[in-house]
Amino acid sequence: MALVEMVADAPEPLRFTDILNASGQPRGTLHRQLRHLLEEGLIETDRDGAYVPGLRLLRLASRAWSRNEFRKLAAPHLQVLHEATGETVHLALLRGADVIYLDKVEARQAVRMHSLIGNASPAYCTGVGKAALSTLTDEEVRGRLKGVAFERFTDSTHVDLVSLLSDLREIRQRGFAYDLEEHQPGIRCVAASICVAGQNILAGVSVTAPAYRIGEGVLDGWSGPLRAAAEAITRDVRAGLAPRR
Incomplete structure (x- = not known):
């Protein structure tokens, strides 16, 4: 392997x-x-x-994607979120120090994201990654990111654990995460966490768009439908993946 x-x-x-x-x-x-x-x-x-x-x-890969129950349970809620925002919606799972993109609904706009299902990105500089990390304690985050080299992708990227932990505390208070061009120049997103402890699922869902099209006010406006989608996915996953009796 x-x-x-x-x-x-x-x-x-x-x-x-x-x-x-x-x-x-x-x-x-x-x-x-x-x-x-x-x-x-x-x-x-x-x-x-x-x-x-x-x-x-x-x-x-096709079989793994098509048979993944978490993705199938989340899919209707991703579509609802996409219809509410008109922008690209991502679903990603936290795996180690990275997030794996599990599903995507493409924007209706002419300029679209070039993200690919199955790709991995560092959790410390992506909206979905930071949203998922925010469900952990600071100590758990330190353990998960131990040994990770913080690569600077843009001028906005977190360059150390201290900066990331400060951001995660704000995310916990606010209830959602921003990615303000931290991973890719010109790309912004807002993300919320999905946590189903019994199924070992730590994930995030996000709305992403080019920076020229959106400001922080627009991102804040999407936080309502975003958090509703995250809560609905969490609820359905808990019910749908509960052990059979």
Whole structure:
């Protein structure tokens, strides 16, 4: 799995020597593991012999997405939120120090987001990520982000844990999170948390739009339908994923 992720996450196809140097595996062991992954269709080689993700991953990803109960229970509420705002709506799960985008309803406007379902982004600089983190205690946040290097994506990105924790305290008081061009220049969003402890679900739902189209006043105006959507998703997930008796 580490090799599959290495190949899938690489911005360019990887040569054998690239994987050998990055993995630290003995040459013979690495040859054997790559051969098995090729036989299973989890990786492939391009015309230059470099390794790329295999098409079988698409089939597995499609099944995981279509059968994910959390996503299916949330989907109607994402649509309602989209209709109320007209902008792009995201649903994302907190996994470690990142958020994984699980679903998206695209904006009706001409300029749209280029986010992709299945992509991961740092939790510390995204609206959905900060909303999810805000449901944790400061100590839990420190533990979850231990060892994370705070990369500065824009001039607004949190650069350390102290700054993030201060923001999270404001989010807890306010009830929703902002992303004011912290991850991508020119992109703003407002997000609310979804927490279903019994199902180990920490997530966020957000409304996102280009900064030129919205100010903080617009974001505040979306907080009502946003929080209503988050509460409805939480309620339905608790009911829908409750253990069968």
